[in-house]
Amino acid sequence: MVTATSSGPNDELASMEKRQSTGAPHSPLLCPSADIGGYTFDKGRHKRKKKKHRKIHIRQSKTDQFGTGATIYLARESWFDEILLRQINASPPGQLLCTANGTQWSEGAAATEIRRLCEKAGIRKLSPHAFRRGGTTRALEEGVPMELVQRRGRWASPRSMKPYIAHTATTQGGPADLIG
Numbered sequence: 001m002v003t004a005t006s007s008g009p010n011d012e013l014a015s016m017e018k019r020q021s022t023g024a025p026h027s028p029l030l031c032p033s034a035d036i037g038g039y040t041f042d043k044g045r046h047k048r049k050k051k052k053h054r055k056i057h058i059r060q061s062k063t064d065q066f067g068t069g070a071t072i073y074l075a076r077e078s079w080f081d082e083i084l085l086r087q088i089n090a091s092p093p094g095q096l097l098c099t100a101n102g103t104q105w106s107e108g109a110a111a112t113e114i115r116r117l118c119e120k121a122g123i124r125k126l127s128p129h130a131f132r133r134g135g136t137t138r139a140l141e142e143g144v145p146m147e148l149v150q151r152r153g154r155w156a157s158p159r160s161m162k163p164y165i166a167h168t169a170t171t172q173g174g175p176a177d178l179i180g
Helices: 009-022 078-089 109-121 128-141 146-153 158-164
Strands: 030-032 039-042 047-050 053-058 070-075
Touching (some): 128 158
Antiparallel strands (some): 030 053
8 A cells, every 4th residue: 555645756666665664454466566666776875777677566366375475577568657656646545456446356356357348349258367378378489488487477387387378389399390
């Protein structure tokens, strides 16, 4: 939960550090780290370095057996930066992924919202897992090594990842030669 608005980039970082250190009981499902503005801030030297990614902490997930959450890294995207900054400056502060009145999504909210958007766009209905499968297949097709895709998806083994890999020419090892 964000407790202060900011007037400058250093205020945003200080606000986030304060929020994270207090361990607020109503922390958001996705918790942007102190590099929200795309910068690291060295307090001793007051230098700012532009980063190419966002560090996001997922508070909990169904695969989180020990309840410690997980940290993931997302590429910087201007549209996502805008959403994060709006969330930081929201009054009253709310969840990053929330309902219209600012409360946390229910378990089925993502599926409901995806179905609504698919219907509005006139495309076949997709489930939240369709995005997991699509991202996995795309990463493999772009040459990301299997073990890195497995780590990014937080799968315990390549075997548990297998259902999320679509059968394409690339994921099957390339097209077979008919004349050898």
